[in-house]
Amino acid sequence: MGREHRNPREKPVTATKICPVCGYKGKAVLKLKGHVSVEIILWILLIIPGFIYSMWRHSSPRYGCPRCISDTMIPICTPEGQKITKEFEHVNINILNQL
Ligand SMILES: [Zn+2]
DSSP: OOSOOOOTTOOOOOSOEEOTTTOOEEOOEEEOSSOHHHHHHHHHHOHHHHHHHHHHHTTSOEEEOSSSSOOOOEETTSHHHHHHHHHHHHHHHHHHHHO
């Protein structure tokens, strides 16, 4: 039981990314479609709808911003990521000057 189980289909998400919506910088988190409470209710009511809903939620998980609802985070090593980083740095400087 010493070995760690890793899903070979899992993509590495170690790269620092930036959210184009709120400017959050960091690692993207795995986001599932729908809501966990709906999943639980369906499981309680009937096993089959719960199973189907679980299958649907887990069918295409996406990595997204942990701060907002955006499921698009751009790696900051890319030209697009650099552009967004600069835009949000400018915004942050303006906020600090106003304090
Ligand atoms: Zn965000």
